[in-house]
Amino acid sequence: xxxxxxxxxxxxxxxxxxxxxxxxxxxxxxxxxxxxxxxxxxxxxxxxxxx
Numbered sequence: 001x002x003x004x005x006x007x008x009x010x011x012x013x014x015x016x017x018x019x020x021x022x023x024x025x026x027x028x029x030x031x032x033x034x035x036x037x038x039x040x041x042x043x044x045x046x047x048x049x050x051x
Contacts, residue, residue, distance in 0.1 A: 004041050030041035 001009070011034040017047040 007037045007041050007044075011041075026046075035047055 014030040014034040018027045021027060
């Protein structure tokens with residue numbers, strides 16, 4: 001599994017978990033985490049396109 005796949009998996013897991021729980025603070029934290037992973041993916045993918 002490469003870095004992008006790993007980050008995508010982590011983001012997807014956080015998003016799935018956020019849909020199953022009711023605690024607002026935890027949902028916000030999970031969605032923030034997922035967003036950070038997706039931004040990392042964009043940065044890495046951007047580097048690959050320029051290379």
